[in-house]
Amino acid sequence: RKEVEQDPGPFNVPEGATVAFNCTYSNSASQSFFWYRQDCRKEPKLLMSVYSSGNEDGRFTAQLNRASQYISLLIRDSKLSDSATYLCFGSSNTGKLIFGQGTTLQVKP
Amino acid sequence: DVKVTQSSRYLVKRTGEKVFLECVQDMDHENMFWYRQDPGLGLRLIYFSYDVKMKEKGDIPEGYSVSREKKERFSLILESASTNQTSMYLCASSLGTSGAQETQYFGPGTRLLVL
Numbered sequence: 001r002k003e004v005e006q007d008p009g010p011f012n013v014p015e016g017a018t019v020a021f022n023c024t025y026s027n028s029a030s031q032s033f034f035w036y037r038q039d040c041r042k043e044p045k046l047l048m049s050v051y052s053s054g055n056e057d058g059r060f061t062a063q064l065n066r067a068s069q070y071i072s073l074l075i076r077d078s079k080l081s082d083s084a085t086y087l088c089f090g091s092s093n094t095g096k097l098i099f100g101q102g103t104t105l106q107v108k109p
Numbered sequence: 110d111v112k113v114t115q116s117s118r119y120l121v122k123r124t125g126e127k128v129f130l131e132c133v134q135d136m137d138h139e140n141m142f143w144y145r146q147d148p149g150l151g152l153r154l155i156y157f158s159y160d161v162k163m164k165e166k167g168d169i170p171e172g173y174s175v176s177r178e179k180k181e182r183f184s185l186i187l188e189s190a191s192t193n194q195t196s197m198y199l200c201a202s203s204l205g206t207s208g209a210q211e212t213q214y215f216g217p218g219t220r221l222l223v224l
Binding site: 008032034042043044045046049087089091097098099100101102 | 142144149150151152154157167199211212213214215216217218
């Protein structure tokens with residue numbers, strides 16, 4: 001089993017839809033989690049951190065479920081500009097750093 | 110604003126050539142990383158460094174070496190390039206090793222083609 005797993009998609013949604021991605025992790029020692037966004041042929045950029053209490057930034061909400069070992073990203077009122085690949089990232093207290101392979105989102109008009 | 114720069118955006122090399130990929134960050138970050146990214150495989154960690162002259166193997170170090178002589182510079186070396194090293198190479202840096210300090214900032218990437 002991969003240490004961090006994401007459904008690669010693509011997720012095709014209409015503008016205005018709500019879409020959610022999950023990212024499961026196998027290392028219970030994982031401590032810090034982040035969501036990154038990567039546009040086509042560009043480098044990944046930090047979207048948001050994931051805190052135990054959840055984290056909301058405008059239309060984006062990130063949550064952590066330690067019991068089930070997954071993190072989630074919810075995007076409300078999808079825009080065309082949200083089309084990108086979303087990467088989850090986790091690190092453990094042993095220094096292990098793992099990116100998921102990414103989930104591709106296509107928002108259609 | 111954190112800036113991570115990589116020496117080349119595109120590079121074409123021949124099999125057996127020695128290849129140097131340079132990465133420089135200007136925010137006095139402690140940690141630097143080299144990844145490669147391939148379709149369907151995502152980002153895979155090659156090597157990382159938590160301090161000058163210090164290096165740690167990542168998940169796929171075979172065929173690569175690194176050098177960190179100065180805090181701001183982290184070099185990736187392909188001693189003898191092979192076609193299976195054709196990939197997008199991404200350098201990243203982070204301030205520290207806990208919480209928000211682990212946020213990684215990426216360079217624009219180098220697309221390497223080995224013929």
